[in-house]
Amino acid sequence: MYGEVAIAVNSAFNYLILSFADKVCRRPAGKRRLLAAAVAGAFPVVLFGGAIVPAAAAFMAMTVIAFGLHRNAALKGAGATLTAALFAGGLLTVVNPSGFGIGGTAAVFTSCLFASGGLHLLAVRWRGAEDDAAAADFRVETEIELFGKNIPISAFADSGNACTEPLSGAPVHFISYRAVKEQLPREIRAALENLPKDGVPDLSVFPAEFRSALRPIRLQTVGGSAWAVGFRVSSWAFRGPENVRLGGYIVFTENAAEYPLGADAILHRSSLIHLKERGSTDADRS
Incomplete structure (x- = not known):
């Protein structure tokens, strides 16, 4: 039972991160493809832990499934995914639900809410910066x-x-x-x-x-x-x-x-x- 819950939680966070990358890369991959990539990225981490090799395998699986094998699309998608992961991780370190006395399932939902809101704001700023660069x-x-x-x-x-x-x-x-x-x-x-x-x-x-x-x-x-x-x-x-x-x-x-x-x-x-x-x-x- 614990394994299924861990995969579900990891998949949810992976989906948020991949959705951000999908938005800023302006190459719509489709919700089903993003969901498949999120689940594929969750399995190695849950089954083999957070060591470097499983984490790298999970990251590669997510980016390839979500953005394909085209070099430019894959590199841009991987960069945006890594940026989103670091941003969300840093955000949840600073704004940790446990610091507000929230635990259990509520903490998971609250973390997803914080991560989703933060990544949305980051996506708006990211695309705004790209538009300004193009307008220049x-x-x-x-x-x-x-x-x-x-x-x-x-x-x-x-x-x-x-x-x-x-x-x-x-x-x-x-x-x-x-x-x-x-x-x-x-x-x-x-x-x-x-x-x-x-x-x-x-x-x-x-x-x-x-x-x-x-x-x-x-x-x-x-x-x-x-x-x-x-x-x-x-x-x-x-x-x-x-x-x-x-x-x-x-x-x-x-x-x-x-x-x-x-x-x-x-x-x-x-x-x-x-x-x-x-x-x-x-x-x-x-």
Whole structure:
């Protein structure tokens, strides 16, 4: 009876650990496969104890059954499984149910609950870190000319930004007003800050010498639609040896809280092709 209970408890913890690895590796193995791997990993440890050889055999059995024999998948799965095992073990050492006066079956369930919650939080942080690392490839340093001044701008190329100027179809980019406010002419700042929040913007409030470069831009958002003033780009380039220049229109936004990675501008998705070309060039140079 004790052996069956020990196998069940070990299988439960193995399943939690493998579920974490399955999530962060983004290669769904299926619940049945994970369960089979968890049980297979429990048998050597229960039957032969926690010596190095049985533990290594259990670990190999779990990772092979759960993630297969493909080299990259197996290595990534093994790394995530080992990380989860160390994390869960450390967590239950610090937050031990026996320290709260819990014993027996209740202690097993409480330990599973603590391990499950901790691994869930770790998985969220893990995937968030991976997403940030991937997003960093779409962040670029640029320099834009605004009303005769060259201003450095950190920009993020957003594949979800498909906004275009309706007449020409030119791409529309977004720049945080806060980031460039002090560089803009006083007349432009006054006109922008006094524009009505609703309706088509009145371009006549802007100085006459700038009106030819202005267009009303209709924006589609999750909350509905709105109008904004688009300024035609005169000169905007990536900073670096590449001679990559951006065109289209820019819209100044009041709130930059949603800009990823601390960027001050959101580029149109058409700029992604330039980043891919730049990445290929960097790879060729290395």
